Ligand SMILES: Nc1ncnc2c1ncn2[C@@H]1O[C@H](COP(=O)(O)OP(=O)(O)OP(=O)(O)O)[C@@H](O)[C@H]1O
């Protein structure tokens with residue numbers, strides 16, 4: 001049985017890991033990439049020319065940062081679509097607009113004309129893209145996010161406020177419940193340490209693997 005199953009040709013998979021700041025997306029992206037031998041696409045963070053300025057003055061830099069993330073993720077998306085092998089991506093392009101830009105606009109940190117301009121650009125660009133084979137949403141409570149962000153200790157994230165995370169969290173809940181571009185799975189990470197605990201890591205890998213390659217996969 002397992003020989004037959006293993007020898008079946010495996011279609012290209014494109015898995016995107018979604019979740020709030022500090023939920024564990026980069027960590028899981030790295031784990032999946034290593035486990036499956038897939039190429040990984042990470043967010044532009046360390047070499048991001050706007051992040052530090054953005055966290056110091058969100059209103060001034062919101063549009064610049066959103067456009068930067070949009071163009072860098074679009075570039076990744078194009079490479080992902082053109083490659084033959086499977087791939088795992090740290091944060092989907094949809095979160096840029098559905099979560100971050102929407103929130104900045106609602107907090108009056110992005111002007112209506114900049115927001116409209118951005119949404120127009122986002123809609124045109126994403127109309128050319130194929131959604132992921134599987135979207136994995138890492139659901140974490142705000143206290144867990146705070147623990148993770150503090151343990152990571154990026155200097156520029158010290159200005160992140162709890163109410164900012166809570167607002168993002170609300171947008172994530174709305175977005176993931178209505179997401180219908182393709183298959184999705186939700187992993188609650190509050191009690192799951194797939195970074196430091198082997199059993200938890202195996203559990204997460206098993207769940208994702210059976211969703212992708214089990215007897216009843218989505219496609
Ligand atoms: N499930 C977990 N249990 C314990 N620690 C975790 C878990 N997931 C991630 N961490 C730790 O939390 C910190 C943030 O994780 P990571 O950078 O993967 O988050 P992220 O979702 O990619 O964040 P960002 O949205 O900022 O890109 C890291 O120090 C990581 O080791």
Ligand SMILES: Nc1nc(=O)c2ncn([C@H]3C[C@H](O)[C@@H](CO)O3)c2[nH]1
Nearest residue numbers: 021043045065066069095096100157
């Ligand atoms: N404003 C804003 N819009 C985005 O599209 C976006 N994507 C990521 N980030 C921030 C969160 C982490 O601090 C850091 C790494 O994820 O970058 C964003 N911030």
